Amino acid sequence: MPGDLVLEVRDLKTSFQLHKQDYRVLHGVSFEVARHETLCVVGESGCGKSVMTLSIMGLLPENATVQAQSIRLDGQELTALSPRQMNKVRGRKMGMIFQEPMTCLNPLLTIGRQMTEGLKLHLGLGKEEARRVALETLKQVGVSNPEERLRQYPFQLSGGLRQRVMIAMVLSLNPRLLIADEPTTALDVTIQKQVLLLLRQLKHQLDAGVLFITHDLGVVAEIADRVIVLYAGVKVEEGGVRQIFEQPAHPYTIGLLAAVPNIKSEGYTLSPIPGTPPNIAQAIEGCRFHPRCGRATDICREQAPALRALAPGHSAACHHLEVRP
């Protein structure tokens, strides 16, 4: 149902100009996020996950060029918007939770001041009203004695609490799309679990879709409905969470799953993917994974594979999908 899609991205290409040279980071990525759905984007560092979210938010620096056939948020085309119009959408209709809650909160302002700012700006609420909404959302995300928290400064809060405040700040505006860029990476496992459970509860309560960026496959298994796997700026596989974990098709996905030490498995042998992820300056012909791939043949070196459907909702970009290890 297209009406239920909150985000639709078609052929997103982002490149950076550096020293009069073009470096392409994203090579045409397409996906959509539906309402009440969590789409996880997995990939190693440098694969373009964060650039992707920043392209959608329009937060990239000036030397970046974003080209896309279309980026539609809740039916509204974002590529055609002026920066001013974009300001109205950003925060109001899509909110972002960042990795480092400390660097995203202003250390000089109280939590209350920072939380009510967006409410006053986007919703035009009065001081009292904004404070009331802020209190309510803080309660919703499980912050204990919220009145006191509103008066405190970020340094007085622990990492887990700061991340909850960030989430509350985004939620208070009731956005259609929640973008979470590695929201739990800086947290300890026990706190991470608490935050993940919170995000999962909120997904059902809210009228929004979640785009969740992470490099941790364990987190993906816990929170995702659907998963896309990025490698060097290309979407190599997309599928439901069970499809990805139980029947991974692309050699990169298979390798990634095998490389993660799993505390529940027995007799595990470390099986790394040989080589290192390419950096963006490297030009790779054909399939971008072929230098590290065990299945690579001549065709992989010459032709970039297209996405092929394997099952409803499950597709992968590989020339040798029939080969199963």
Place this chain on the structure above:
Amino acid sequence: MSLAPLMTLNKLKKRFPLGGGRSIKAVEDISLTVFQGEKLGVVGESGCGKSTLGRVILQLYRQTSGACVYYGKSLQEARPRYFAREVRKLPRYQRRADKAYQRSLQVEDQARAARAHMEEFSAQASHRETRAYNRWSRRADRQAFRALELRKQASRQLREGSRTVGSLILSKDLDQVQQLYTQALHQLTQAHQARRQLLRLGRLAPAYLPDSEKDMPEHRAAAELAQRRMNQAMDSARAALAQAEGMKHQNLLMLTERCGDPAYWQKLDNNQESGINLGKLSGRELRDVRRDLQMIFQDPAASLDPRQTVGRAIEEPFRIHTKLDKAARKARAVELLEIVGMKEEHHGYYPHQLSGGQKQRVGIARAIALHPRFVVLDESLSALDVSVQAQVLLLLNDLQAQFGLTYFFITHNLGVVKHFCDRVMVMYLGHICELAPAKPLFDRPLHPYTRSLLASVPVPQVPEFETDEAPLMGEVPSAVSPPGGCVFHPRCPDMIPICQAQRPPMVEAAPGHSVCCHLYTKDSLEEVAHEPGPAL
């Protein structure tokens, strides 16, 4: 895995003062033995003191109290300066112990007198007399407490002395003990000098070998002399030490009432450190020992100097610790690069030209350059991507097999620990919670904290059912004012009343499986043994 201890930590404590009498209690009373050739994993949440512990072991931070004893080099071989100092200080320990004990006897007498005085009042019941009674009773308690403290001080002094000479600290003719030890040290120094001379002769005439008699007979004679001197010196040092050993349990002083007990002598003998107490070394001596103790850091980029080539970074340990010339250093650096899976051409690269995994490999090459015995890996894989992380783990495994390294592997990643380490130690707020071989720890975790930690780890498998309750609520309390009793009790799902009042002792709940929790102390051990831990 051989079971020879390589490093023993004894009630190691580290506090960072904050001013105003407050301090961050980063590491509290950690006692632990690290065995040779094992991979010991240390896990815990951030702020649990695991990194501090790693650094205290390497003496990058000096400990607040406790000892960190290294057995990789014998005391005779290293001859640290503190040893002679401690030998000189022996009579002082004895004197102080005696003084404290005599004082404690006096104070005890006073306490007894106060108590007797107190008894006089007990029969009467007027208001005034009740007050006097209370006063005397308080005084008696205070004196009793002081006496106890003085006793403790006496045994502390004896313990300090016994670190050097064991139960000989109780010896009546301490002068003779001192003499024997000083003599042994003197002989060892001579042996060392002779050995150095021998080495120098060897370097001057590399052709000198027993069979090449034709050249340099004077060298040969000098070398033989040096060899003989060294052997003689070693022999007499050994004899002096053996004589001292022979004096044990003879002519003992009764410095406290416990001194009559052979079990106490045994205890003092056990205190005697055959290894090197790292905390007492001078800066220069520490630098020598650092050859054996190395560290691989978390952030591979930050641990390399951006203006230094890879080759220069790897050669630095050779420049400091050896006298290799330029060509030899380079040859060794290239060899090391190949060992860690890089190429010769990387020798001239700058760090910014390498990927994260390669930078970490350079860090590893530099750490193993001098063939260390003990390597602390402080979150060394956390900055790497999973696919690369597995490569580096394999490399570390190979190196361990090749060079017989011992790893002190600090991480928050429990998955890595399970598949990489032999033994695992779980820490919380500066304390050890649980210490066990990896398999039992993951199969049947005993401490409630370990259980909740394991349940919190995200697993790359789609869960069968969704839970809505986090296994552990709340956050880690501040290490400035940790909770009383068991430090975990405010978050513990299985708390019992005693947890608030008393710090639990370390109990061996199964062979090799120690846990620090009241649920497993003697009284409750039987019940728990029948109750299987949650399946994980």
